[in-house]
Amino acid sequence: MSSPQIVWLRRDLRLADQPALHAAAQAGPVIPVFVLDSERAGDHAYGGASLVWLHYSLESLGKSFGSRRSKIVLRKGDAPQVLASMADEVGASCIHAVRHYEPWWxxxxxxxxxxxxxxxxxxxYDGNYLLPPGSVTTGSGDPYKIYTPFSKSMLEVMPPRDVLGEPETISSPDSWPESDDLDDWGLLPTKPDWAGGIREFWEFGEAAAHDRLDWWADEVANYDDGRNLPSKDITSRLSPHLHWGEISPAQVWHALKDKRSDGWKTFAKEIIWRDYAQNVIDQFPDYPRESYRDYDERTLWRNPNAGHLIEEDLECWQRGTTGYPIVDAGMRQLWQTGWIHNRVRMICASFLVKHLLIDWRHGEQWYWDCLVDADYGNNGVNWQWISGTGVDSNMFSRIMAPLSQSEKFDAASYIREYVPELADLDDDCIHDPPDDKRGDYPAKMIGHKEARERALEAYRASKT
Incomplete structure (x- = not known):
């Protein structure tokens, strides 16, 4: 009998279009292994919401392997040491894994x-992105830093590789190494159990990802106009499924590639954005921690660690009590569901770095802890884009106006859902309630005009 083949699972929790699993299944008996390596990523260890998703995704994948008379071996510890020791223990000739681009992996x-x-x-093996980072380059052979030319080059070589099916057979070894029990890992919160909203909002696992894709195939035509309307939420909500590898971008692309709508064209560019973010962190591994552009950080940012009033401002943003309904709805949606509608995600981020002048890294860390789709590349690239500090970013002087954005994109129903204190207000005033109709809802932390002028002055000072 062929020697056992270990499949090292990370953010590739699926059976279909899983090239490491596919190759291992052809080579011999398969031992799928997930190692909970909590220390390696440092300040980017799994956040609370990510741990919730991870638990349910592993649970779902374990059932899928079980239906194939296989299982996942769960271990804790330093991943290279655990895997090398297991290879010796079972006599594995090869460890197969999908390549990851986070610096710790x-x-x-x-x-x-x-x-x-x-x-x-x-x-x-490559399998988590449309193309391996660095495979699309400029005319001089260098990796792209700017999204638009990167996207154009990507579109020229699409569609991506063909999709792999599930392995026809997954043979089991003569004996299995010992495994931890998933429940013993304590990934789910208990005291208190704050994850009820996440469980209610999401379905987890590979089958749920494909159900979502099937639904999205009928809706994607409406995406170009509908993606900015949080009350209607015409978005795919595929981001956590893609992040955890419950579905691959190649599967998504091939399912939608024959669409001819503007919605699909816009959505395709957002799938490419995932690849772009990986290209950025492949070039700049500390990008989600360090600003790309030069400026005087001490002049631009108000540091929450330097005074309790600034710390309180950060906490108001985190809790969704800023006095700006669209911002507060987004931050409360984040806490309840582990996700924010994309348009609102940008508004909330802009509010932190420009209205409150708080360093983007505080926002990046909060999103990292609270998002079920918290992705090292995407999260860092998106925060540096909104803060104007990135290699390819919005200009700092472009400051989103949350009140007018709320009205323009018809966020009234969205606000009523997540800011129930304002649920009785009509559409004319819910975006910016007058003082006599706010009730227990807080006043604005700072006026928009005042915040804009303060931000522009701080930015000018940081560049001198």
Whole structure:
């Protein structure tokens, strides 16, 4: 019998179009392994919402393997050490894995390769993105830094590779290594259990991802106009399924590629944005931690660690008590569901860095902890775009006006859902309630005009 083949699972929690699993299944008995390596990522270890999703995604995938008379082996610890030790234990000739581009996973892949030595192999495959980072380059052969030319080049070589089906057979080893029990990992909150809104809002796992894609195929034509309307929410909500690899971008692309609508054209560019973000962190591994552009950070940002009043401003933003209904609705949706509608996600981020002048990294960390689709590349690139500090970013002087944005994009019903204190107000005043109709809802932390002038002055000072 062929020697066992270990499949190292990370953010690739699916059976279909999983190239590492596909190759392993052809080579011999398969031992799928997920290692909970909590220390390696440092300040980007799994956030609270991510842990909730991870639990249910692993639970779902475990059932899928179970239906194929297989299972996932769960272990905790340093991933390279755990995997190398297991390879020795079971006599595995190869560890198969989908390649990841977060700096801590690239480091782990190098460490694992060294730990396996010459007798065993680490085989890496591309499968989480449309194309491997660095494979689309400028005329001079350099990786792209700017999204628009990157996107144009990507579109010229689409569609992506063909999709792989589920392995026809997944053979089991003669004996299985010991496994932790998923419930013993304590990924779900208990005291208190704050994850009820996430469970209510989402379905988890590979089957749920494909159900969502099937639904989206009928709706994507409306995306170009509808994506900015939080009350209607004409968005795919595929982002956490893509992030955790419950579905691949190649599967999404091939399912939709024959659409001829403007909605699909716009959505296609947003799938490409995922690839762009990975290209950025592949070039600049600390991008979600360090600003790309030069400026005087001490002049521009109000530091919450430097005074309790600034810290209170940050907390008001986090809790959704800023006095701006569209911002507060978004921040409360984030806390309840682990997700924010994309238009509102930008409005909330802009409010933090420009109305409150709080360093974008505080927002990046809050989103990282609260989002079920918290992605190292996407999150960092998006925050640096909105803050005007990135390699390709919005100009700092372009300051989103939350009150007019709320009215323009018809957010009244969305506000009523997430800011129930204002539910009785009509559409004419719910976006910017007058003082005598706010009731217990807080006053604005700062006026929009005042905030805009303060931000522009701080920006000018930071560049001198």
């Amino acid at each position: 690239k480091e782990a892949e190098d460490e694992l390769r060294d730990a396996l030595g010459e007798e065993r192999k680490l085989c890496l």
